[in-house]
Amino acid sequence: MSKKVDFVKFDKVDKSYDGKVLVVKDLNLDIEEGEFVTMLGPSGSGKTTCLMMLAGFETPTNGEIFLDNNPISNIPPHKRGIGMVFQNYALFPHMTVFENLAFPLKVRKMSQEDIEKKVDKALAMVSLGGFANRMPGQLSGGQQQRVAVARALVFDPAVVLMDEPLGALDKNLRESMQYEIKHIHESIGVTVVYVTHDQGEALTMSNRIAVFNDGKVQQLSSPDKLYEEPVNSFVAEFIGENNTFGGEVSEISNGTCKVKLEKGEIIANPISVKSVGEKTTVSIRPERALINPKDKMDNNQKGKIEEVIYHGDHTRVRLNLLGNSEFILKVPNSSQNLDIKLGNEINIGWNSHDARALDPK
Amino acid sequence: MSSDTGKILTTDGIPLEESLKQAEKKNKIKAFLLVAPLLLFLIITYMIPIGDMFSRSIDDKMVTNMLPKTYKAMEKWDGKELPPEEVFEAFYLDYKILVKNKTAGKLQTQLNYEKNGFKSVLKKLARKQKKFEEGNYKEQIMKVHKRWRNVEYWRAIKRRAPSYTYSKYLKGIDMYSNEDGKIVQVSEDRRIHRILWIRTVEVAFFVTLFCFLMAYPIAHLLATLPMKYSNLLMICVLLPFWTSLLVRTASWMILLQQQGIVNDFFVWTGLVADDNRPEMMYNKTGTYVAMTQILLPFMVLPLYSVMKTISPSLMRAGKSLGATPAVAFFKVYFPLTIPGIGAGCLLVFILAIGYYITPALVGGASGTLISNQIAYHMKSTLDWSFASAMGLMLLTGVLVIYWIYNKLVGVDNIKLG
Numbered sequence: 001m002s003k004k005v006d007f008v009k010f011d012k013v014d015k016s017y018d019g020k021v022l023v024v025k026d027l028n029l030d031i032e033e034g035e036f037v038t039m040l041g042p043s044g045s046g047k048t049t050c051l052m053m054l055a056g057f058e059t060p061t062n063g064e065i066f067l068d069n070n071p072i073s074n075i076p077p078h079k080r081g082i083g084m085v086f087q088n089y090a091l092f093p094h095m096t097v098f099e100n101l102a103f104p105l106k107v108r109k110m111s112q113e114d115i116e117k118k119v120d121k122a123l124a125m126v127s128l129g130g131f132a133n134r135m136p137g138q139l140s141g142g143q144q145q146r147v148a149v150a151r152a153l154v155f156d157p158a159v160v161l162m163d164e165p166l167g168a169l170d171k172n173l174r175e176s177m178q179y180e181i182k183h184i185h186e187s188i189g190v191t192v193v194y195v196t197h198d199q200g201e202a203l204t205m206s207n208r209i210a211v212f213n214d215g216k217v218q219q220l221s222s223p224d225k226l227y228e229e230p231v232n233s234f235v236a237e238f239i240g241e242n243n244t245f246g247g248e249v250s251e252i253s254n255g256t257c258k259v260k261l262e263k264g265e266i267i268a269n270p271i272s273v274k275s276v277g278e279k280t281t282v283s284i285r286p287e288r289a290l291i292n293p294k295d296k297m298d299n300n301q302k303g304k305i306e307e308v309i310y311h312g313d314h315t316r317v318r319l320n321l322l323g324n325s326e327f328i329l330k331v332p333n334s335s336q337n338l339d340i341k342l343g344n345e346i347n348i349g350w351n352s353h354d355a356r357a358l359d360p361k
Numbered sequence: 362m363s364s365d366t367g368k369i370l371t372t373d374g375i376p377l378e379e380s381l382k383q384a385e386k387k388n389k390i391k392a393f394l395l396v397a398p399l400l401l402f403l404i405i406t407y408m409i410p411i412g413d414m415f416s417r418s419i420d421d422k423m424v425t426n427m428l429p430k431t432y433k434a435m436e437k438w439d440g441k442e443l444p445p446e447e448v449f450e451a452f453y454l455d456y457k458i459l460v461k462n463k464t465a466g467k468l469q470t471q472l473n474y475e476k477n478g479f480k481s482v483l484k485k486l487a488r489k490q491k492k493f494e495e496g497n498y499k500e501q502i503m504k505v506h507k508r509w510r511n512v513e514y515w516r517a518i519k520r521r522a523p524s525y526t527y528s529k530y531l532k533g534i535d536m537y538s539n540e541d542g543k544i545v546q547v548s549e550d551r552r553i554h555r556i557l558w559i560r561t562v563e564v565a566f567f568v569t570l571f572c573f574l575m576a577y578p579i580a581h582l583l584a585t586l587p588m589k590y591s592n593l594l595m596i597c598v599l600l601p602f603w604t605s606l607l608v609r610t611a612s613w614m615i616l617l618q619q620q621g622i623v624n625d626f627f628v629w630t631g632l633v634a635d636d637n638r639p640e641m642m643y644n645k646t647g648t649y650v651a652m653t654q655i656l657l658p659f660m661v662l663p664l665y666s667v668m669k670t671i672s673p674s675l676m677r678a679g680k681s682l683g684a685t686p687a688v689a690f691f692k693v694y695f696p697l698t699i700p701g702i703g704a705g706c707l708l709v710f711i712l713a714i715g716y717y718i719t720p721a722l723v724g725g726a727s728g729t730l731i732s733n734q735i736a737y738h739m740k741s742t743l744d745w746s747f748a749s750a751m752g753l754m755l756l757t758g759v760l761v762i763y764w765i766y767n768k769l770v771g772v773d774n775i776k777l778g
Contacts, residue, residue, distance in 0.1 A: 055677075056680075057677055078682075078686070083682075084677075092679075103682055104684075155683065
């Protein structure tokens, strides 16, 4: 069976709550069957609204959402067959774990025997085999989270939506749950639409990430592409760390461009600049700039060290470079030969390919 | 370090328990002092009056104190035949003092309660006893009136010997202790209290039901509406709360009377004929309408405070799992509101069962409740002991309801906020 490319499809969806402001603008999004897509963005960017429209708790103001080629705007939530994991788990506090999981099966009028089988299987999947008779209040946050995941999956929905499900957990638990959810997704192959504002979570778990800002999808691509090749300065800024220079394009030729800054000039990769004289923001990832580069790099600058922060596996170095005093470098702690001391001047080099000239901020 | 005896000691060598007590002592005293004024207030305004009510309701010392010698002499009498000479003598001596002090009237009334026709017998004795000679009082007394030969009258006196009685409680449920000491019902045309008890429970039950049916949607709306509107609605709910009870009841009288606004409206719309205006006041209807409106906030507030804590995502979760809105409501939302329902219903029922002003004003004859009867005995008949007895019966009834509720739902499930 071939996978449908547009299993979930947002087609020109707009959403407004008050008739004045659009919280979602012209959203077009195709999600493949079995894919793990994350909607990532700052709060208020419209990502949760999109999820709620897909779940059926909000109606699109304009446009249509298709699930397996069927328009679903007029189908009430309980008939959509979409599982959902809520931010605060939304476990029914008056029911045991078993009853919580049996709830979607009972309303589907399954036989008691089938229900027991399915619930046992779902609980085993999230490794909560012995917890069937506990009340949700007796479980830890992580366990409640697993119950919520199991409940959203137990009735074999075509799509599972997760609305910042790990937001309330502590850091270590959150990380282990990320892997757990990822593994569950891989093993059962359900389509997952995941909403988060935590980029680390998005990068770890997703097949593709849709970065939301201001009601629009800024970029939809795989995690590595998103990090390495951001298409605009918002994405570059939002995902990972980023050094920026604001300037003006002074020359464009064969895939490179020269950007004139207030002090000095850098050679960059023209991504969204087309002509000379355009304003631009050049973005360079901290790990792409090297200290005392051995190979010849087409950008070579001197910078003064202003701050050194030890981070265990690496050291962060803040430099003043070309008038930007927030230029960050990440130096692996294995390279001890370098002369990193406060106030020292050091040579910094990077390839023009890694300096992406994007839209101005 | 623990010592040999197993007692844990603090670093200074004082036993840990003692040290803890010492350390907590100040806090305990402080806490007690903080609640002391309220405790004192409750004892003075609540415990003492209830205790007084109870002693008043069973108090029957009056006759006992008026005939001390008689009752002492009667101790040996078995009550089967006429009492011996000593009893007659003692009674004569007691009665003589009463007549002299001009308090014989009270005894006559009290004994007449016990046995009809006692009053005239005693009055005659009061007149004749002045000429009594010393000795052989039995003969002399029996000569005054032939009823003194009837053992029934002497038994009636003996029945009043104990200084405590439960006869007021029996009266409260239309029963009494007859001449043979058996507990029987009063004649059918005099059974008024039982009707009142049943009506009180019935009114309280239906008022609670109506309040619940009306308050549930309001509370739900209050809990789910955006702040802007819910505040306004909350004020609408509370506004009657801030108005005097009397004013509210009076406004219902204006609305509901036969020439009132509601009836005028019915006539105007043609629902009823002008000469056939329905009576909506001075009967149970009026009591129901006014009491439901007045007690509504007591149902709305606990429901609201419980509903406020129910996350809206629970209903959404229910729906996303495939439950229709109705199923999601009854399986998910409703069970979570039960603590609020319990609190609201208990509150309204207990308030309704002892309600006084509203039924007194709009209830009329068929809409008055037991509390009105209690007030009647307090103010008009001045039978305070009977009023106390009925008040205590009401209190006991409420406690029983509370106990049943605790058994069924569990008091710890009540949530007022």
